[in-house]
Amino acid sequence: MTIAPRKQKILAAVIENYIACGEPIGSKSLMNEDLNVSSATIRNELADLTAKGFLVQPHTSAGRIPTEDGYRYYVDNIMEVKSPDERVKRYIQSRLRSCDDAPERILETAGKILSELLMTVAAATTPPGENARVHKLKFVQTGRYTSMLVLITSSGMVKSRLFRCDYAITPEMLNVFDRSLNEALAGRPLTSVNQPFAQTFAASFGELGLLMPDMLNAVMDACSEASGINIYTSGTTKLLYQNGLDLISARNILEFLGDSSESEKMLSNVPDGTNIYIGRENPSPLLRHSSLISARYNIEKQPAGTLAVIGSTQIDYKKAVSILEYTAETVSELISELVRKG
């Protein structure tokens, strides 16, 4: 459906004003926009937009507020997304560059930035590590009975795990573990480091194998974490500050994020590029009264993970998309650079 330019302009004005102030918008307040027509004309247009289903009146003597269809039309056909301010860009760059040591940090920081700048809940998924392999393992003794395992994957992720044994650990023992595990695991897919593997591995050492379960648990644990998707959530407390978001929706958003299976599935199945789900368009029933805006980031041109913000349907779509896209772009660059450098 295509709509006359002036009508689009009016629709955009209603939506942008409504997003800004949260009150229904009447014909008179729209005369401030540079439309140069009388309020009666505007009313005619508003009536038409209402008939088309883009606006509704809460009651006869109120102004209009956008419907979800209205937001959808706005987002698809009217909204012009601009690149963020130079100042904002610099801020995003500096925040993200200050944690150039690890991809996880970058993603976590990206989530924080988004939630700060957009005053919403934000989420960032790590790239799926299912195809990654073990690159290297290393043990560091941290106490008489405790050690730290450091796992480095082929994709450059670093995971560490502390573990404790029932017996006093000796450097020699750790060396044996280190050598044999690296031999056995280097190049193996993370997903293949599972219970059966651990048993076979321990068994092949006879007596010595009895000393291994704690350590092998740590290894499996680290591999399984590195092979899955992790979600960093930021700004949940922003829900207390949002307007246009009722308590129930706020709780639903929290439950969506708290249920990692649901949010993981949803966020990792989001299409490439930028995507907006408005209210009932959301796959998850928990978000049916909220909006989710997502952007994918890439590593070396390959689709990798998702950044997303969630808020009321009355969220500032233009600003959100602009900042989200720029952040995703920057994240892509920085992580790609890390991977390239190795």
Add this chain to the structure above:
Amino acid sequence: MTIAPRKQKILAAVIENYIACGEPIGSKSLMNEDLNVSSATIRNELADLTAKGFLVQPHTSAGRIPTEDGYRYYVDNIMEVKSPDERVKRYIQSRLRSCDDAPERILETAGKILSELLMTVAAATTPPGENARVHKLKFVQTGRYTSMLVLITSSGMVKSRLFRCDYAITPEMLNVFDRSLNEALAGRPLTSVNQPFAQTFAASFGELGLLMPDMLNAVMDACSEASGINIYTSGTTKLLYQNGLDLISARNILEFLGDSSESEKMLSNVPDGTNIYIGRENPSPLLRHSSLISARYNIEKQPAGTLAVIGSTQIDYKKAVSILEYTAETVSELISELVRKG
């Protein structure tokens, strides 16, 4: 001020009912308690308790609600704290024992347990590491330009840091760093590992010292984190579910926790044992309409850190104290055990 037993019983009944249902409590509903007196008698007692300032009426035809003084009297003189249910104890034990690898994990988990069981925000401070010393440092190469530093303190804390250099790292180089840093630092107070030290240290290596700044930054960073107090906060989202807590207080609690200098100062200056701050008794103005309940935990009988929950003044003090004390006790035992084992 001492109060007749029956009056105490009535005060307790009002408070406990009010905490449970959030509605003002009238004389009739108190007849269900086993007082065996008429509502008129209860009214006389209520009038007296109101005159003493322990109760107020929101309006003439309403029941009574407790004042902060009322809560204070209840907490000091009436409330009998019992040890938690066996089931709850077992749950706390199992959760805390499942992370027996690191003190930090135990504290983080303790916070989570508290916020889950009490449906409030919880905080846990790490022991101040100001007197701790460097025990050992270890480097693990994670990429061509990146490495991980693992710092182990004399108090058994383990901190890791990733860092990146401009030049390709060689195992030999890491070995040199490792050896010379361990030599220079082992036994040194964490707080003495600062900028001046780093400069002197790097200078003593001449040319080679130019390669060190990134690594030394990581070392200083890790030491300064380990020497300070960290606060683990859990359950901030519970604020959305609490009743008796208005939006402003909820935000204030968040701000209190967000301002680490304030919360750090407050939480680490809390007296030994269990402590309850009700409303205006709170040192921080941000908590003047909330209650904070804290319990200290010990390491090897030495005061170490604080566990705390924060909620509306209408929080279930009895349950909170009971669970908080048991958790603090268990944390003390587990961490002491870790330290003893080394």
Add this chain to the structure above:
DNA sequence: ATTAGCACTCTAAGTGTTCGAGTGCTAATC
């Protein structure tokens, strides 16, 4: 000291009324 009884107070909830914001429609105008 306790209690039954009662007058009293005050809120929550419902009703009626007014005010005004915003509308849709119509007839006049460009």
Add this chain to the structure above:
DNA sequence: GATTAGCACTCGAACACTTAGAGTGCTAAT
């Protein structure tokens, strides 16, 4: 044919008013 001024209309917010009921304090009797 599009635009606009004008006007009647609608409906909610705000306020006043009423009523019902919960809870009280007081008094006189036990």
